[in-house]
Amino acid sequence: MKAMNGLRVAFGVAIAATSISAWAQDGAAAGASADTAVTASGGMTAKATRQANRALRRKVYAALAKHKEIDAGDISITAKGGAVLITGTVQEASQIDTVTEVAKGVAGVTSVTSKLTVQRPFGQ
C-alpha cells in the first residue's frame, strides 16, 4: 500500500508539474495523462483518482466543520493522492495551525501544504 501511495503522490506531482496554471489542472492535465494514470497507479483510472481526491477533500472540509470558529467558506482545499493543499484566509493567526492539524488528522491525508493567510474579520 505504501508503494502505491508513493506512486499516487508521484502521479500527483507529475500532473502539477505539467499544468501551466494551478486552477486549470482538472480539465487539461488529467485528460492528457489518462494513459499514464492507468499504468502508474496499477489499474486506477484517472476518473477514479479524481473521485478519490474529491472524497478526501470533502472529508477534510467535514472535519473542519466541527471547528465552529473557522469559516471554511474562505478556505480552498484540494487533494492529490494523500497530499492536501490548503489556500485562502482565516480570521486569526492561530487558526492557520488549527486548520493544518485538522487536515493532518483526517484518514488518508499523507501531507499538508498550507498557504493560508490571516484576513481580519470585517470591522476589526
Next chain:
Amino acid sequence: MKLKWSGVAVLAIFASAAHAQSSVTLYGAIDSGVFYQSTAAASFAPTAHNNGHVYGIKDGSLYGSFWGIKGAEDIGGGYKVNFRLQGVFNSSTGKLGLADTTGGTAVFNQQATVGLSGAFGTFDAGRQYTPMIYAMADTDVRAAQYFGSILGAWLGLNQAAGWPGTNTNVPIGALYDSNALVYQSPKFYGASVALEYAPGGVPGQIQGGTRESAVLRYSNYGLNLSAVYYNAHDTNLAAATPSGLNNNRFYYLGAKYTFRGVSVSASYGIGKNPSNTSLADYEMISGGLGYQFTPFFKITSGFYYLKDRNNSANHSSEYAVGAEYSLSKRTIVSAQVGYVANRGTMNQTIMYGQIVAPGVSTTAAMIGLRHSF
C-alpha cells in the same frame, strides 16, 4: 458530543482573551494613502456640481483607521461576558467618525456593546455593526473595503435615496445600529443565523425608530452564502418626530466561492421604502474576481451596478481593481484603480467619503499603507 464541541469552539474563540481576563485588549489600525480622483463634489445634493479633480492624502486605503478596546470574563459554566468599545478616526485630521445625528461624531461610533456568549451563541446589546454588513463583506471578493466594493455600492444606493453622507442613519439598510440587540447562533455544519432587534425608545410609540433584521449565512467547502432581510422605521429623518413609518427595507443574496487561489463572488440586492416605493426603489448587482498569487500578494477586482427601478435613466456601473502586498503580518501596502459611470441622478462613489457629482463619470486611484495593531 455536539455540546462539547460548542464548548471547545467558544473556548477557542476567546482563547486570546482568556489569559488576559483581568485586563483589556487594545487593538486597531491606521490606514493612510495618496489619493487621486478625476472629479469631485462638495455634497451628495442632487444639485452638486463637479468641482474638478482632487489630489491629496486620504484615510482608509483598505478600511478606515480605527481603534478599540475589548475584553471577556469567564463566568463559568461555559459562559463568558464580553464587551467591546470601538470607533473610527480620520488619520489625516485626527477627527472622530460619524454618529447617527447629522453632523455629529461619536468616540465609539462603530461598537459599544456588552453581552454574553456560550454554547447558545452570542448575544450583544448596544451600538454595533449590523449582521447584514458582515453578510455582504463575506460575499464580496473585495470584502466591503473602502475603495470600490459592495460597501460603496450599497452606500451609493443610499445616496440615491437621499442620504446626505453626514450621519450613519441611512435610508436603506444600516452599517451600524444604535440600541440594538443582536443574537448570533453557533454554526451547524457551516450554517448560522443572526437576528437583530432594536427597540425605538420613542415615548408613546411601539414602532417608532425600531429596526429588525435576520441574516442567514453558510460558510464551508470554500463557499460563502448570505441572505439578508432588514427592515426599519423612521430612518434618516432630519429632526422629524418619529411616527413609526416603515420606510427602510433591504434584501440581499450573495455568494463567494474560493478554489485554490481564485475567488469569485456575485450578489443581488433590493433596497426600498416599503411605505412609498416611488420615493426609493433600487436594485444592486455585484460581481467579483480575485487571485491570490502568493500568501503575501493578491489582486482583487469587482463590478458594482445600481439601478433606479422608478426611473431607468438613473443607473451606475463601477469597476475597481486593486493589488495588496503584505509587508509583514501587520502591514499591507496596496494600489487600487477604479472607474464609475454615473447616469442620471446616480452619484455612486469609488472611495468611501470622496464625493462625486450626480451623473458624472469618474476615475480614481489610491496607493496606501495599512498598519494593524
